[in-house]
Amino acid sequence: MRRARVLVAPVTVTPTKPLTLSHLKALLWQDVLVRATAQVADVTVRYSQTSFHLTAQTLGFWEYLDRVHGDTDYDAVSEDDIGERYMCYQAEPRRVTYARLRPYAEAVESTGWTHPVSDRLLRLWVGQYARFGLHDPGLLRVRLPGMPLEQLVDLLSGYGLCLDTRRHGGPVYLDATARGLPLRPIIAADGQPNYLACALRDLLPLVDSHDTVVLGHDLELQADYQLLTAVLERLGVGTHRIGVGRVPVDGVVRSARHGDWRGRTASAVVDACAVVDACADAPDPAAVRLGLRLYFIATLGAGQQQSFRPELLSHAVRRAGSLLADARRVEEHDLQEFLCGQRGRRPYVDPYRLTSSLLSRHRAVPVCDLIERVLS
Amino acid sequence: MYAQDELSAIVRRRLRDAGFAAPEDAQPATVAAAARSQEPALSAYAVVRNLDPTGLAGAVAALAAGLPADTRLRWRRAFTRTVFLTGNPANLAGRFAFDHVADDGSVALIGPQEPDAMLGLRRLLPLVADGPLPSLPAGGPVTVAGRARADRPARDWRATVATAGVGTAGYLVHLGHVVAEAVLDGDLRPGDRLSVRHVPRVLHDGAVTVRVHADGYDPNRLRAYAALTPGASTVE
Numbered sequence: 363m364r365r366a367r368v369l370v371a372p373v374t375v376t377p378t379k380p381l382t383l384s385h386l387k388a389l390l391w392q393d394v395l396v397r398a399t400a401q402v403a404d405v406t407v408r409y410s411q412t413s414f415h416l417t418a419q420t421l422g423f424w425e426y427l428d429r430v431h432g433d434t435d436y437d438a439v440s441e442d443d444i445g446e447r448y449m450c451y452q453a454e455p456r457r458v459t460y461a462r463l464r465p466y467a468e469a470v471e472s473t474g475w476t477h478p479v480s481d482r483l484l485r486l487w488v489g490q491y492a493r494f495g496l497h498d499p500g501l502l503r504v505r506l507p508g509m510p511l512e513q514l515v516d517l518l519s520g521y522g523l524c525l526d527t528r529r530h531g532g533p534v535y536l537d538a539t540a541r542g543l544p545l546r547p548i549i550a551a552d553g554q555p556n557y558l559a560c561a562l563r564d565l566l567p568l569v570d571s572h573d574t575v576v577l578g579h580d581l582e583l584q585a586d587y588q589l590l591t592a593v594l595e596r597l598g599v600g601t602h603r604i605g606v607g608r609v610p611v612d613g614v615v616r617s618a619r620h621g622d623w624r625g626r627t628a629s630a631v632v633d634a635c636a637v638v639d640a641c642a643d644a645p646d647p648a649a650v651r652l653g654l655r656l657y658f659i660a661t662l663g664a665g666q667q668q669s670f671r672p673e674l675l676s677h678a679v680r681r682a683g684s685l686l687a688d689a690r691r692v693e694e695h696d697l698q699e700f701l702c703g704q705r706g707r708r709p710y711v712d713p714y715r716l717t718s719s720l721l722s723r724h725r726a727v728p729v730c731d732l733i734e735r736v737l738s
Numbered sequence: 739m740y741a742q743d744e745l746s747a748i749v750r751r752r753l754r755d756a757g758f759a760a761p762e763d764a765q766p767a768t769v770a771a772a773a774r775s776q777e778p779a780l781s782a783y784a785v786v787r788n789l790d791p792t793g794l795a796g797a798v799a800a801l802a803a804g805l806p807a808d809t810r811l812r813w814r815r816a817f818t819r820t821v822f823l824t825g826n827p828a829n830l831a832g833r834f835a836f837d838h839v840a841d842d843g844s845v846a847l848i849g850p851q852e853p854d855a856m857l858g859l860r861r862l863l864p865l866v867a868d869g870p871l872p873s874l875p876a877g878g879p880v881t882v883a884g885r886a887r888a889d890r891p892a893r894d895w896r897a898t899v900a901t902a903g904v905g906t907a908g909y910l911v912h913l914g915h916v917v918a919e920a921v922l923d924g925d926l927r928p929g930d931r932l933s934v935r936h937v938p939r940v941l942h943d944g945a946v947t948v949r950v951h952a953d954g955y956d957p958n959r960l961r962a963y964a965a966l967t968p969g970a971s972t973v974e
Contacts, residue, residue, distance in 0.1 A: 430799040525826050530789045530906055531869030539862045551869060613774065 364578055368709050370396050371408045371565055372578035376415075377480035378423045379448040379618035380441040381490060383670055384580075384608035386628035391606045391713045392578050393496045394659060394689045397736045399576075399713035401701045406572065411484065412474040413564040417697040421463040421470075424477040426451040429458075437484040444483055445623050452619035454655055456480035460554040474504030492630055494652035495738045508567030509556055510511040517566065527551075534559075537644060538592040546589055563591070569599045574709040581607040581666060603708060607666025609658075615666060628668070635675045647681050649686055649738045653679030659717040689729040697731040740939055740948070743872040745960035747908075753858060756815050766952040766960070774819040779816040780809070780850035783859060784914065785825040788844035788867055789874060789906065791934040795897050795917045796880035799885075801847045802921035803836045803884040804929050810922055813850040821856075822910045823863035829911045834859055838883070868907035878968065879933040882921075886929025894931045894970035895920070898945075900963045902938035902956050908963070912949045916964035920947040926966065940965050 371686045373393040375385045399405050414420065427434070434443075469475035476484075484501045485547060491498045500696035509517070515534055518524035524546065525535040534549035536558060548559040555563075569575055575594055579587040587603050594601040632650065645653070657678035662668055703718065705711045717737065719727050752762035782801065784794070790837040798820070805813065813819075827839055827846030834856075836846040836927060847858065868888065879894070886896035913934070913966050920926040925946045940948070945965035 522826065522829055525787065525824065527824060527867075530872045532867045535824070537826055537829055539825060540832060542833065542862070544862045545825060545864060551867070692847075 366383055366403045366574060367572045367573040368399060368403045368405050369408060369575045370399070370405055370578065370710070371561070373561075373577060373580060373583065374409060374411055374414045375410065376420050377416065377476075377483040377487070378420055378444075378446045380483075380627040381487060381629070382609075382618060382623045383626055383628060383631060384615075384622075384624055385408050385613070386494065386631075386654070386663065387609050388578070388606050389496055390494070390655055391489075391604070391664075393715035394655060394716060394736060395576070395578065395604065395710055397715055398701055398704070398713070399709075401698055401735065402705055402711070403709065406568070407499050408505070408564060408568060410505035410564055411480075411501060411503075412470065412476075412505050413560050414557060415470045415474075415480070416462075416467055416477065416507075416560050417456070418554055418556060420462070421466045422457060423448060424466050424479065425458060425463055426454065427479055434478075436478040439479070439482055441483065441486055441629070442623075442625055444479060445618065445621070445627075447479075449619060449621050460550070460552040463554070469488060471506070474506055476504075477600065493647075494628070494632070494654060495533040507560065507563035509563045510665065511549070511559065511563060514559065514566065515562050517527045518562070518593070521596055522525065523596060523729045526555075533669070536562075536593065538589055539597070541596075543585075543589050543592055558590065561590060565590075565594070565622065566597070567595060569597065573600065575599050575708045576599045576604045577601065578715070579605055581605040581664075583694055592729055600709070603711075604664070604710075606664050607662075609662065610669045610733075613669050630671075631672070631675070635672060635679055645683060646686070648733075648738055649679050650684035652682035652686065652733060654721070655717055655737050658681055659713050660721060663714055680722075686733065689733060695726045695728040696727045697735065699711070700726070700728050701736075717722065739953070740950075742960055745948075745950045745962060748948050748962075749960065750796055752817070752919075752950070755919075756817055756894040757915045758815075759801070760943070766950070772817075777929055779819060780812050781816065781856075781916075782813065782818070782820040782850045783848040783856055784820055784822045784910070785827050785830060785846045785848075785859075785863065786822055786910070787824075787826045787828075788842075788874065789843065789884045789910075790877065791874050791913060791936075792842040792877035792880045792901070792932070793840040793842060793844045795836050795913060796882060796928070797840045797845050797847050797933050799921050799926055799930075799932060800883040800928070801849055801937050801946050803882060803917045803926075804851055809850055813918075814922050817924070819850075819909070819915045820918070821860075822866040822914070823859065824866050825950070830859070830862070861943065863880065866907050866910060868905040870905050871901055874901075874936060876899050877934065878963065879931040882926065882930050882932055887927060890927075892929040892931065893927075893968060895926055895933070896967050896971050897932060897934045897970060898940055898943070898965045898967060899934065899936055900938065900940045900961070901936045904963065908954070912951070912963040914943060916947050916949040916966050919949075919965050920966040923947060931970070935971055941959030943967050 532548035535545040753760040837847040940962040949964035953959040
C-alpha cells in the first residue's frame with residue numbers, strides 16, 4: 363500500500379527575540395509529530411523562515427535596529443540582548459509606514475536576504491535545537507515563498523476566497539464567509555501582507571503533491587488557522603490542525619514583547635533544571651532531552667492551563683533517566699506497528715498520546731526504538 | 739450654493755417627515771438624537787463587494803420601492819438608516835436572504851431589520867472602511883426595478899453626490915439616504931431611470947431631495963452632500 367504523503371507546516375518562530383518556554387513547547391510538539399509520523403507516512407516539513415521574514419513584526423524590527431542602532435556587529439550579541447532591543451522596538455509609540463519597510467521586503471523577496479540580527483538568532487537556535495534534540499528543519503536555509511503575492515490573490519479570487527478592495531482604498535480580505543468565518547484582511551491597504559498571506563504563499567504551491575496537510579499552530583492563532591483550514595479544504599486538500607497552547611508563568615501567558623523571556627529563555631530553563639538537585643550529578647543529556655518531551659508534551663498537554671513548574675520539569679528529567687535505564691531491559695515491540703496503532707484514523711501521530719504511552723505500565727511500547735528514533 | 743438657512747429648513751423638513759418635532763435651530767445632531775430616541779430603530783444592510791455607484795443607487799431604490807407601507811414608515815422614522823458592510827454577496831447567499839441583489843453582484847441589500855436581527859452578518863463582515871474616496875466610474879443610467887405604476891410615465895433622475903472632503907463610507911451613506919428618501923417621498927419610482935454624477939460640491943439645481951449633514955470641514959455649518967434632481971445626466 364502506498365504511504366500517505368503528508369505535508370506538515372508548523373507556524374514558525376520569527377527570529378526577533380529569544381526562544382521562550384512557549385516556543386520550546388511548540389517546537390517539541392512539532393518535532394515529535396514529524397518524526398513519529400515520518401515512520402508511517404511520507405512526510406514533508408515546510409518550515410521556511412524566509413517566507414515569514416515578510417511579516418511586519420520581522421521587517422519592522424530590522425528597520426528599527428538600523429534606524430536606531432545603525433551599524434552593529436551582531437556576531438557576538440546574546441539572545442537576551444536581542445530580546446531587550448525587541449522590547450524597545452515593540453514599545454515604540456508608532457509603527458513606521460510600509461513604504462519604509464519596502465526595501466527590506468524587496469530584498470527578502472528577491473534573494474531571501476536576512477538581517478544580521480536574525481541571522482545571529484538563527485545560528486544560536488541551531489545550537490539550541492541540537493541541545494534539545496530537535497531536528498533542524500533548515501533554519502539557515504533560504505526558502506523563498508513559492509507563489510508571488512499577486513498570483514495568490516488571483517488564485518484565491520478564482521475560488522471566491524478573496525475580496526480585493528484595494529481599488530477602493532481598502533485591504534485584500536480572505537473570504538470564507540460561505541463557511542461562516544469572518545472576513546480577514548491578508549494584505550493591508552498600503553500593500554503590507556500579514557502572516558496569513560505569507561503562509562498561503564508558502565503552502566499553496568505544495569499542497570497538490572500531498573494527500574493531507576497538517577497545520578501546527580499556537581492556540582492564540584486558532585481563528586486564523588480555522589480560516590486557513592477552510593481555504594485549503596475549499597481547494598480540495600484534506601487539512602488537519604494541531605493547536606498547542608503557550609506556557610503560562612505564574613498563571614499568566616505573556617509575550618516576548620513584554621519580556622516573558624527574561625530569566626526564562628528556553629536555554630536558561632534547561633540549564634537550571636540540570637542543576638536543580640545540587641547534590642546529584644549533572645543529568646545525562648539524553649535524559650534531559652527525553653525529560654523535556656515528557657514535561658512539555660505529556661505533563662502540560664496541548665492546553666495552557668498549567669503554569670510552568672521547574673520542579674516538575676526536573677522530576678520529568680529524573681523520570682526520563684529511569685526510563686532510559688529500564689528501557690534496556692524491556693522486550694522490544696515493532697515501532698512501525700506501534701505507531702500505526704497510535705495514529706489510528708488520523709493522518710498523523712498525536713504527540714500527546716505517543717509521549718504519554720511511555721508512562722503507561724500496561725501497554726506494549728517499543729521504548730528503546732521510540733526514544734532513539736522519535737523522542738530524543 | 740445652498741445658503742445655511744435653506745439647509746436648515748431641509749433638516750427641519752426631514753425631522754417632520756419622520757414624525758419628529760422640528761425646532762428652528764435643528765441641526766444634524768438633532769436628527770441623530772431623534773433617531774436614537776425611538777426604539778427599536780430599524781436598519782437596512784448593504785453588502786458591498788465593488789463600489790459601483792449606479793448599481794448601488796438602483797439597488798437602494800428598488801429595495802425602498804418594494805417595502806410594505808408599515809416598514810416604509812418605520813424606516814423613515816429611523817431616517818432610512820443603512821449599515822454598509824464589505825463582503826461578497828455571492829458567498830453569503832446561502833446564509834442570508836437578500837431582498838435585492840444588483841445584477842452584477844456588486845451589492846446586495848437586506849431591507850430594514852429590527853436591532854440585533856443581523857448580528858450574524860455583522861460578525862462576519864467589517865464596515866466599509868472610511869478611506870479616501872477612489873475615482874468612481876460614472877456608469878450609464880439604471881432603471882429602477884419593481885412594478886411601475888401607470889399613473890405617470892417613467893422619468894429620468896440624476897443623483898448628484900459631493901466628492902470633495904468625502905470619504906468612502908460617507909459617500910455611501912449620502913448616496914443611500916438621498917435615493918431611499920426620494921423613493922419614500924414618492925418622487926423616484928420603479929421604471930424611472932436613475933444616473934449618478936459626482937461633483938466637488940452640490941449646487942442648486944432644482945433638486946427634489948437634498949441630503950444635508952454637518953460639514954466635515956466645520957461641524958457648525960451645514961452642507962448639502964447629495965441631491966436628487968429631475969432630468970437625465972447632461973453628460974454625453
